[in-house]
Each structure stands twice: as structure tokens, then as C-alpha cells.
Amino acid sequence: MSCKIKFLPSDKEIIVTEGTDLLSAAMMVGIQIYNSCGGEGVCGRCKVKIVKGEIFTDEKEKNDEYVLACRTVCKADMEVFVPEESRVERAEILIKGKEIYTPAEPTDITPAVFEEKFFKVSPLSTKLHLRLPKPSFDDTVADLERIFREIKKSETAGPVMQMGLANIKKLPSLLRAANFNITVTLGNRNGTMELVMVEPGDTSDKNFGIAVDIGTTTVVAYLVNLIPPPSGQKILSAKAMYNPQVSFGEDVITRIIHAGDLSGLDRLHHTVVDAINDLIISLIIENKISLNDVNCVVCAGNTTMIHLLLKVDPSNIRRSPYIPVANLFPVIRAAEAGIKINPRGLLSCLPCVSSYVGGDITAGVLASGMSNFSQLTLFIDLGTNGEVVLGNKDFLVCCSTSAGPCFEGGGLKCGIRAQTGAIENFGIIDDKISIKTIGNTLPRGICGAGIISIVAELFTKGIIDKSGDFVSGSSKHLKKTDEGYEFFITGNISITHADIKNFIHSKGAIFSGIEVLIKKMGIDFHQISRIIIAGGLGNALDIEKSIILGLLPDLPKEKFSFIGNGSITGCKMCLLSNSAMKKAEDIAQKMTYIDLSTDNEFMNSYTASLFLPHTNSDMFPSIKTRETAAKKKSAKQTQKNI
């Protein structure tokens, strides 16, 4: 028997077999519902309300009008209301060039400097305008060889090694119709040159590429003009959106598990490809260009994301000894992966290092330039997976820690991505709150930079103690709710006790990763010359506050720089230069991966870092001096209470 389910408020209907759970039904009809446990009934985020029809749920602790979509099945026709907090909104967010990803604090490492200095202009796809000499009895070279002969004369292109039969079949009529005035598109495929496309006339000024950063939580895309400078080699615009795979679980492990389900891999693959296609479409519409002139895509993402993008089985990534199908995927046609650009356009992915260190890190390291200098540099990516890389031009070691989505605004009661309306700065003086939001609009939630700012401020003002617990009676904004203490920033935006604990676990994971890596290499924090931080957590990462919270090591502020989303920057570099891609491959190969899950030191170091700033305050000498003042205040409070 089948039943009809109507989802509100979107008013979408679907007919499913009796016994289908509501979460699956919603996904089939294209409604994204939050769920971080992969439909196991654990996370409690897929709450829906049954408006019409009988409720069949195996939920044990049902105490309100809501049911969990994954635990509720249909046995007859029904109407289901999906409340706002359960919906994953696919609203894409314009990030206007690099605005959001540029820190308010200026940094010296602008990727452009690097490209000019180290990487020659050689995009993944180039276009050459050719005026072929017309055939005559004096020049009887065949059509195809005639093109090759002309290409050889150009300095930029190497010998053409590949070409599809479809293109050759088109040649006789195309050449003659165009009066031998043509443009060829050359693609750099795995070290060889492919003649991708032949077009009539001169289209060499229309060559675009897309750089995509596929994050576990966020997908960002840049539209880049690939024609040579001065007019080309520029980012035309940038767009970002949540990775809609979030509805299949917030972390990579849950998604790998989901990929193992019947047609799960298919679903995950299509979800992310749809998202990328959406981003591309909106980029080209905005810039009034044709999809046909987009000739290549370069993607960076963690190893799991790349597997899912290419619909390659990721299951061994989570099984000991954690072997991915490939770290370095060859360049393929974008259409093979379902990405809609020019049908003959190419797709290249940045090389991964291991199952848990992906191409996003390779890209970040490339963008940071750390592997070009002899200075010892620490690279920290504050993503859902926090990766830490230590090294210089001679060596690179890295590790990966599970930081959780907190730095991207995920997993918090009022967390949002770094977007307009996100609180990014917070202050409290004499119990009076001041906030700053991205775009200076009304506050909508808290982004990664905001959570750092808030927790640091609450900590320094004594509203939370060193273990992250709220100090009762310390502020009038502190209220006791069903979920324990909650600090209200505005009437409806708050930070809960659980949020703070969540943050402390995230920062602990990052710091202990750094600590273990440093110890493993037998060096001291002070030997590090530069610290480069990447991540999409907002406009500005407050270094000082990050140190106060023990997220970053206590080193002089001038050693730090924040490069925003390093993954997309590296991606763009590879799109524009084949030698950058070569460098990325070199970085990936050179990088030594240290597995923290098998490391004895890590667990100890982790529990030690679940404190503000750290259990061993000696590691944070600059905070220690401040602390004494706070301590005196606290002691006074105790005396008063007695």
C-alpha cells in the first residue's frame, strides 16, 4: 500500500510505500531536513510536526508536539509541518568577491604575490586563436595536421597528445565554414595536452574557469577569467552555500556510513553536484556569460568530499587501516562527474595526502606559501576537521583532529555561517552588551569568529569560569532555562552552556593537535616563526582572544596571520597555473601524516586542553598575568558570599 505525504510549508507532495520514514520521504521530494546522525534517531534535530494523520513513532522520550522525522513512519496519508529550525535552507549567500574571506587585519601573504613570483601563467584550459593558411596545391597538409602545425608555432602550448574523434569528425565543415579562422581550446590533462574543442572565429577572449572549495559544511565557488593578463586572471565573483550533504550528517564519518546504504552514495554525489551546478549557474548569470565558455573546474575538498563528488566508494576511509581509493585523481571531463559546464570541459581535483588530510589542506599550504621558505611555519585550518601542518621548504608534517562544525557556526544553538547578520564581535562592559554583525545588519546568529569573541569576553569578564561553566549571578543576561544556564545576547540569540562546552571541545582538539605535532618534531613553540590560520569563520579572527581561550599558542601577535579560506585560494591558483598544480602535488607527496587516533600523547593532551586557557597555565604566560587579577576578584566574591 502506498501513502501520500504532504510537506508544509513548502506544500510538496510525494507518494511513498507504507512504512517509509518521514526523513527519507522528505529527501525524496527534495526537502532538506537537518540530521546529524544519519537517521539513527540520536541527534534529535529532524523534528517535524504531524498536522494530519496518525503518528507511528518508536521515539522513546516524546514529550512535546514534535516527532523525529527519522523515527516516524507513514501508514496512511498524512500532512507534515517542517519547522524552521529543522530546515536546511539552500539559500545561497553572496560573498561579494573576497570580502568575507579577507580579514579586517591586513596580512602580508596575499596569494597573488606568490603566483607572480613562483608560478607562471598556464591555466588548466587555454584558448588559442588561429588563422590557418588555407589549403592549396602548395600546402596539402590535412585539416587536423594543419591545426597542429599552427599550434606548434605558438610558444605557450606544448605538443598535442590527445583529441577526441568527435572533434575530428566536425573539422572539414567547421574549418571551411569559418574560413579557417578558428579558436582551439587546449586542456592540460595529466601532464599532456588535449585539444578539447575547436570553435569558429575568435573566441579567445571568452575563457572562464571555476574554483570550488567543497567543505564538509560549506561550498564556495569562484568564477575566474582565464585569459592572460592584464585583462584576465581575475576573480569575477564568488558565491558560497551550505553543503546540502549536511542533511545526511554533519561530519564525514556519518556521510561515509550513509554512502554505504542502498543508493546512499548516489544521493550524496547528486546532492553536492547539484550544489556546485547551482553555484556555477548563478555565477554565470550574474556575469552574463555563457556556460559554454566555462572550460574547466578545479575542486579542493577533504578526501571524503572528493570521493563523493566523483561517486567513488569512500567506505575504506573509515575502516582500519584507512585507505582511500585515490589521493591524486587524474583530470577528467567535468561532465563525467555531472558538473555542467562546457560538455568537453575538464575537472581537476587537488591532490589529497591521506584519508583524513585532503586536497583542501594541500591547497591551503600552497596558498600560504609555507613550503617555499625556510622559516618554520605552522598552518592551522579551522574547519570541521581541524588540520594542522608544520614545516617549511624542507619538510611538512600534518595531523587532523575532529574539531566539529563549531568554527563554521555549526552545532551551536544560534550558530550560523559567516554571512550577513552573523555576530562576529561581542563586548560587555558593566553588563552592557555591544555587538558587531557582518554587514552591520540586525543580528541573525553567531558565526565562528563570533563564538570566539563571545566566549573570550565572557571568560575575561568572569561570567564563565575556567572550566567553561557559567558563574551564577555574574550577569543579568544569564538565565536558567530547561537546558541549564543560557546567556542572552539579544532577545532571541543566546549562547548555552552546551555551546560553550562544544566550543571548548573544538578548541581543545585544535590545540592538542598542535601540541602533539610540535612535541613529535621535538621543537618548542618559540621556534615557530610564522603561524598561518585558514578557515571560513568570518571576516576577522581575533588572535588575542584566541590565545586567551587557549585555541592558539601563546606567541607574539605579529607572528600570526589569517588568510581566510585558504582552500579556495589554493584552488584558484591551480586553476590559473599548471606549475601551481605541480607544486600542490609536490606538497601532497612531501607531507607526512601523523595519525593522532593511535597516539598515546594525544588523549592526555586533549583532556588537558579542555580548560580555559589550559590546565597547564605555564603554557600561556601572557594570560597568567591577567589571570591573577581575575583570581583576586573571584576570591573577593567568595569572601562576600561567606
Added chain:
Amino acid sequence: MESAIIEKWPGRTYELTIGATKEEGGSRSKKVKLGGTSTLPFLFFEGTIPNPPAIAMEVWDVEPTDWPDVLKNEYGDVLTDPATWAKKCEEFGCDLICLRLKSADPDLKNSSADEITKTVKNVLSATTLPLIIVGCGNNEKDSSIIMSISEAAKGENCLLGVATKENYKTFTAAALSGGHSIIAETPLDINLEKQLNILITDMGFSSDRLVIHPSTGGLGYGFEYCYTIIERTRLAALSGDKMMSQPIITFVGQETWKAKECKSDETEKPEWGPLKERGVLWETTTSVGYIQAGSDIVVVNHPTTVKEIKNYIQKLMLK
């Protein structure tokens, strides 16, 4: 003579005194000093160990029904009266009395703060030994009575317990007002241990008035985990970490007498030997192990255990 490398430690554990004499405003006949050591346990050739480990015996304010007969029989009819029970313990030769206010437990008698105050006063007048006073183990209840306990024993310089991450604030305030020391308890983790010590001292409590309870595991029930934690704590102290330099207490008795090895009688387990000896052996061995690890106070229940470990400590303290 064999050659040996002498380890020089930069740190030393805090020396803590429990109990106050008449001159100091209390009514104890003697005081117990703990800690102050500058080396690993009993390595006299490397440093000084000014105070031997101390032995405490438990006195409950309610009859312990769960105790096996072999243990109960040692006490006869004093188990129903904490004052006479305390006197009996003094006779058995322990250094401290550990008064356990079990009756406050909401699942047992749910005694009020007034009743508890009376018990504390009675025990204080019945014995002149220094006192360790611990609550019933229910965080909420303990928080509500600790102030009264502290007041009742004001001036006696007791050791109050047990403060946990959940209730340390009221415990610290109570100990400060009554002039007592505190036992800080954490679940088998040196980092959590240090964190709680920091939180307590941040409230203005002196770091040399704390005693660490790293959790106690009975022999065969997690003993080796605790042993390691104690060892690591002590190594941290000797390396100069002031937030881990407090004396350590272990509650051996409470872990021993609930083990099936100390309860099952001969008809059930003939191959285990006589029950009468088993429990004492179990408690003695566990205590000796913890003393070797670095425990400064062991809290036990059986009088024979007291005799045995006293003897053992004496031998270990010979230089």
C-alpha cells in the same frame, strides 16, 4: 657499594596538618601531619620524607548494613552509635577518624543539617583524634549540609570531603568559613584533578589546604589505573607543578568490602580459602599498594588491616 644515580627533584609536596589542639582553638590531643616530601615514596637516599603515611578508620552515622559479618563482628555493638564507634577506632590504633555522614543520603534516612551537626559534635567530643568528615555522596544533599558540618567543627581543623566538580563551590566556601581543609575528588584523570584544584584555589582557597582523591579502585577493580594516576600526580608535584603537589588520600575500605572476594563465604567459594582472612588480606594488600604509589592517607575498615599496615609503614620508614 653499588653506584646509583641520584635524582634531584625541583618540587616538594605541600605539608598539611589536620587537627587543632587546645592552644590552637581546637580540642584534639594530637595532630596529623601529611606530605612535605621531596622524593618518590620511601626513596630516602634521594630526598626527605618528613611524615609517614597516615591511617584513618571509618565511622558511620548509620549502621552499615552492607558490610559482611567478618567485618561487622570486629566492632560488636558500637556500629549503631558513632561516638562509641569512634572511641573503638581510637583503641584500634588509627591516626585519624573518618566520619562518614551516610544517614544524610536521601535514599537512606535523609538526616537534616541539625541531626548531622549533633553527630559531628558528639564524635568530636568522644574522640580526640583529628577528623576527616565526608558527606553522604549525594552532591545536592552534601552541598546543603556542608556549611553546617563546617560550623559544627569550627576550629578543629578537619579535612572535609568530598568536593567534586559539581559541588566544589559550596565546599570551598564552607571550608573557608570553618577553617578546614578539603578533599578534591576527580574521576581518574590527572588533568581533571589539576583543573579542580585550580578552580578551588581560584575561589581564594589556599592550595596547601587541599588533599587529592584521584578515585580509588579496589584490588582487581581498577587498582592499577589509580596506582598510575597517583604515581603521575606525584611525579608532576616533584617536577614543580604546584597545582598537583597536594597530599593524596585513598578510600581503600569502601572499595574492599564491596568486592565479592571479601563477601562470598567458604560454602560458595571453598577454593578461595577462609573468608575471615580474605577480606583483611585484600584490604591490607590494596593499602600497601597505594602507600607504595604515594598515598598519604589510607582510609580502611578492619582493625587487623590497621595493625598490619602500621607495622609495614614503620618498616618502610626505616632509613
